[in-house]
Amino acid sequence: MKLAKYLFAASAVALFIMFSACQSSVSETVHLRILHTSDVHGYVLDSLPRIAAYAEVCRRELGPDAVVLTDGGDVLQGHPTAYYYNFVDTVSAHIVAATMNRAGYDAGAIGNHDIEAGHPVYDRWVRTCAFPVLGANVVDEQTGEPYLKPYVVLEREGVRVAILGLLTPAIPNWVPRNLWTGLRFDDMVTSARKWVPIIQEREHPDLIVGLFHAGIEEDGGIQTDSYCENESRLVAQQVQGFDLILYGHDHRRHMEYVPTPSGDSILCIGPTSTGASLCQVDIYVQKDRRGRVVGREVKGSILDAREMDEAIAGHFAATGTSAATDSVFARFAPSSWFPEARQAVEAYMHEEVGTFATTVHERDAFFGPSAFMDLIHDLQFELSQGAQISFAAPLSFDATIEAGMTHVTDMFALYKYENLLYTMRLTGREVRDFLEMSYDLWCNTMTSPDDHILLMDYVLDGGKRLGLKNMAFNFDSAAGINYTVDASKPDGQKVTILSMEDGSPFSEDQDYLVAINSYRGNGGGQLLTQGAGIPLSQLPDRIVASTDHDLRYHLIDLIRRKGRVEPRVRHNWRFIPDEWAPAALARDRAILFPKNNNKVQQH
Numbered sequence: 023m024k025l026a027k028y029l030f031a032a033s034a035v036a037l038f039i040m041f042s043a044c045q046s047s048v049s050e051t052v053h054l055r056i057l058h059t060s061d062v063h064g065y066v067l068d069s070l071p072r073i074a075a076y077a078e079v080c081r082r083e084l085g086p087d088a089v090v091l092t093d094g095g096d097v098l099q100g101h102p103t104a105y106y107y108n109f110v111d112t113v114s115a116h117i118v119a120a121t122m123n124r125a126g127y128d129a130g131a132i133g134n135h136d137i138e139a140g141h142p143v144y145d146r147w148v149r150t151c152a153f154p155v156l157g158a159n160v161v162d163e164q165t166g167e168p169y170l171k172p173y174v175v176l177e178r179e180g181v182r183v184a185i186l187g188l189l190t191p192a193i194p195n196w197v198p199r200n201l202w203t204g205l206r207f208d209d210m211v212t213s214a215r216k217w218v219p220i221i222q223e224r225e226h227p228d229l230i231v232g233l234f235h236a237g238i239e240e241d242g243g244i245q246t247d248s249y250c251e252n253e254s255r256l257v258a259q260q261v262q263g264f265d266l267i268l269y270g271h272d273h274r275r276h277m278e279y280v281p282t283p284s285g286d287s288i289l290c291i292g293p294t295s296t297g298a299s300l301c302q303v304d305i306y307v308q309k310d311r312r313g314r315v316v317g318r319e320v321k322g323s324i325l326d327a328r329e330m331d332e333a334i335a336g337h338f339a340a341t342g343t344s345a346a347t348d349s350v351f352a353r354f355a356p357s358s359w360f361p362e363a364r365q366a367v368e369a370y371m372h373e374e375v376g377t378f379a380t381t382v383h384e385r386d387a388f389f390g391p392s393a394f395m396d397l398i399h400d401l402q403f404e405l406s407q408g409a410q411i412s413f414a415a416p417l418s419f420d421a422t423i424e425a426g427m428t429h430v431t432d433m434f435a436l437y438k439y440e441n442l443l444y445t446m447r448l449t450g451r452e453v454r455d456f457l458e459m460s461y462d463l464w465c466n467t468m469t470s471p472d473d474h475i476l477l478m479d480y481v482l483d484g485g486k487r488l489g490l491k492n493m494a495f496n497f498d499s500a501a502g503i504n505y506t507v508d509a510s511k512p513d514g515q516k517v518t519i520l521s522m523e524d525g526s527p528f529s530e531d532q533d534y535l536v537a538i539n540s541y542r543g544n545g546g547g548q549l550l551t552q553g554a555g556i557p558l559s560q561l562p563d564r565i566v567a568s569t570d571h572d573l574r575y576h577l578i579d580l581i582r583r584k585g586r587v588e589p590r591v592r593h594n595w596r597f598i599p600d601e602w603a604p605a606a607l608a609r610d611r612a613i614l615f616p617k618n619n620n621k622v623q624q625h
Contacts, residue, residue: 049311052179055080056090056303060270061295063100066121069297074125075354076330079337088179091126094270095133095235102371102434108143117363119150129174131187132157133235140201156187159213161206169205175225181307184227186217190236192244192251195545210253211260218263228315229265237272255280258288266320275299277322291322300325371431376581379588381425385615387416389607393589399501402537405576406445407567409537411502417495433578440572441539446564450530452554454519459553462513463492475509475606488613496547505595523594
């Protein structure tokens with residue numbers, strides 16, 4: 023009995039000692055904050071001054087060494103500012119690098135639209151960035167080694183933070199090979215499995231952060247036997263060792279805790295685009311008396327511009343100062359950021375191009391033939407070498423070009439991306455199958471006159487509001503042929519091609535020359551591969567001709583030479599059945615564009 027009491031007392035003492043040891047093992051908690059942008063798309067002079075100012079507030083709150091600023095790629099495309107320094111002024115310091123340096127970025131990843139700018143542009147940008155641009159799976163084909171720095175290790179507040187950069191491997195589906203000569207893009211999961219153990223063995227980091235240019239939803243992009251476009255969640259699920267994944271590419275404001283192979287979870291977080299929002303991740307690293315990490319807590323949030331502005335204003339209110347009297351904050355005033363560059367870009371954007379006889383609205387493109395899209399078709403026919411058919415899709419959703427003199431800035435509304443123009447050889451059957459997939463993404467299958475005619479879902483405002491279910495830049499219409507789209511027919515049976523646009527017969531067995539942009543011609547959107555059934559490896563053999571500059575460059579040149587363009591609607595296709603389509607189109611137009619819905623297409 024005495025022995026039992028003794029053993030019980032000894033066990034209690036042991037448990038108390040163990041509990042006390044656990045309680046006292048944490049001697050220090052280090053608070054780090056990681057700020058993350060992605061898909062800024064050239065809006066550097068508009069958004070980075072605010073990002074930089076907010077980062078400075080965080081440094082003052084937590085300490086200058088406690089804040090890490092990262093970017094997830096796609097900064098070199100999407101705005102005239104980037105285009106001007108990509109292709110017009112190639113001598114001055116690149117404004118994207120200069121602004122990111124001034125904002126104080128610590129690491130960046132390369133994006134697919136950065137690769138799209140071509141070797142001379144992104145190589146120049148990488149050289150002039152004061153921070154490492156990462157891409158472990160962007161591999162030099164000759165050496166087999168990463169073309170870019172694969173990772174970086176930052177020592178912050180005594181914590182070693184390793185950041186591994188990865189890029190979506192789907193580049194060959196979008197970007198012509200000559201723009202990434204000598205490179206290959208390896209699978210992200212495979213690359214992460216390779217590099218995480220290397221980082222752990224070489225660097226002994228306290229934290230490993232993934233900095234990825236790839237979306238979160240694997241079924242939301244291209245999937246082939248070789249790779250998946252959006253692998254950020256897959257990496258978290260399949261590769262052990264990450265403490266946080268920062269991602270971009272899908273322009274989706276989103277965060278979630280993803281289960282890992284060990285059974286715990288990891289935060290995956292991504293912002294929207296153009297610097298309109300900022301991911302903020304607060305990491306609390308717990309250390310014992312020997313300085314060893316014994317615990318981590320990761321909390322994420324996403325701030326919009328208003329919240330950043332409120333935090334900046336709150337800082338001044340708390341300190342009793344203002345931006346005007348704070349010598350450090352004076353350099354964050356947007357007007358002080360590279361005024362010479364602003365003037366140069368403004369002058370370029372306001373260069374006259376030509377006169378538009380009528381106003382054109384991109385919104386009309388979703389409901390049938392439109393002057394906006396048919397203008398692009400007309401120009402593609404003129405730029406191509408003998409094309410009989412043209413494919414094109416709306417790229418900006420709701421752009422408008424007013425009648426009268428247009429300027430370079432309007433051309434960015436007319437054509438958003440730096441695609442080349444291809445002339446490709448397709449069979450008539452491939453043309454029809456291409457359009458079938460396009461309209462399957464675009465058009466609902468109606469079973470009654472009260473159904474939507476466009477394929478919509480509750481995808482806006484956190485699932486509260488109807489919007490287009492799929493990306494509009496995959497809604498290709500055609501010119502050069504007459505056809506109908508029957509919304510009452512099932513997918514794969516909606517399109518009926520009646521004839522060539524001049525009334526001559528159309529044959530599914532005949533070859534046709536098709537004007538098409540390089541994104542689509544390289545497999546983007548899978549309309550040629552999954553839709554038309556052409557193997558990806560065979561697409562280069564179908565290219566008959568290509569422009570030497572991007573399509574917008576040639577559109578500007580063509581309109582300047584014309585002096586005046588008269589947009590017109592070709593009226594070569596329509597939605598049917600006639601008893602249902604007009605009313606359904608009117609209802610869906612009111613849903614997609616509830617304000618100023620009186621805009622009508624110009625004829």
